[in-house]
Amino acid sequence: MLPLSSLCRGVRFMAQQHVVALECCSVLCTRASSSSCPSSLHVPPPACMLRPLEVPYRYLFGPGPSNVSPRVLAAGGRPIIGHLHPEMYEIMNDIKEGVRYAFQTTNLMTLAMSGSGHTAMECAVFNIVEPGESVLVSINGVWGERVAEIADRMGAKVHTLVKSPGGYFTNEEIEKEISKHKPVLFFLAHGESSVGLAHPVDGIGDICRKYNCLFLVDSVASLGASPLLMDKQKIDILYTGSQKALNAPPGTAPISFNERACQKMFNRKTKPVSYLLDMTHLSNYWGNDGKPARMYHHTGPVSGFFALRESLAILTEKGLENSWRQHREVAEYLWKGLEDLGLKLFIKDKDLRLPSVTTITIPGGYNWKELLTYMMKHHQMEMMGGLGPSIGMVIRVGLMGYNCSTYNADKALAALADALKHCKKHKA
DSSP states (O other), X not given: OOOHHHHHHHHHHHHHHHHHHHHHHHHHHHHHHHXXXXXXXXXXXXXXXXXXXXXXXXXXXXXXXXXXXXXXXXXXXXXXOOTTSHHHHHHHHHHHHHHHHHHTOOOSEEEEEESOHHHHHHHHHHHHOOTTOEEEEEESSHHHHHHHHHHHHTTOEEEEEEOOTTOOOXXXXXXXXXXXXXXSEEEEESEETTTTEEOOOTTHHHHHHHTTOEEEEEOTTTTTTSOOOTTTTTOSEEEOOSSSTTOSOSSEEEEEEOHHHHHHHTTOSSOOSOSTTOHHHHHHHTTOSOOSSOOOOOOOOHHHHHHHHHHHHHHHHHOHHHHHHHHHHHHHHHHHHHHHTTOOBSOOOGGGBOSSEEEEEOOXXXXXXXXXXXXXXXHOEEOEEOOGGGTTTEEEEEOOGGGOSHHHXXXXXXXXXXXXXXXXXXXX
């Protein structure tokens, strides 16, 4: 028998020869492919993909997304784990508890959608409404328009209650339309970010229950910035997005259904039009259906859930009421600064203004696109124009979540003052 040292030398020699053989093979294959063997690729490697990724720092003072705290960015950068690992389930359970706190609800059927606020919007409509059923949608900005189109596409009978951009609906107007159309669902945007309106909610839930109608509320732009109490205000379905006052990267969307909504949702005659958004599957994926095992439905955004969990932790540590107070105080500071610049606020009633997104009436003689372009070029600052029916009417300034401070309000005011000074006024 050979000594152990000789065996080790032999193994090392064989390994070295194997590496040499592989390298020779690689060289021969490369030569063959470049000479005798024509390539099957007709699209060359894109030069842009051979450059390193570069992303500029911008002050995101528009209606969202907003700048995200280093703590949330760090959470999103943690190592990937499997979306069905026990540790991932624990994180998802934490998210559910955080969402219940943010929504002020005890609803079991609480989770976060894999997608933007639009995903939660479609999830709510697709799961609650069946083709041919009556839906009533309030429209005073872009989000009501979107919900009306979604409901129409899936075959509902859509009725609308319409105001000009920035208008709000009295409870008497809402009850009149609900009693007339007998909808299974009534939609209202609590935070209508296209016009900067925080719509009153009190009493609407009682009206909906009187007529056996479910109350659906969009809080994408308002959650964490403006008071909203899901259970106390008798909201049946509430959803939001991750990227505004909640202050996580875009891509996750918390949603909650109360028992009334679940009764309607899980006693349908037809299946929802979307498999991905079907709550019979999502409720199991999130461990909300009481079954002992969670089954595979789709691969959730693991890093996005890490970031969402951290943003909910920050909100919990700060306290929901403190967050509401901070957003209101900073908004009022901003509003005064804007008026001092001679600018007019689009929403006249201070009690109806959305603290997270302020809308400015476009100043006379100015091209709003030129103002926004100037601030981006000279201040690396994003503000936005209107959206949907408010295009050409307003400039939108958002100070929410991590960006919500008087320091940032001063930066926004300075950029606006500079743009007003240097952009040319045009004759009417």
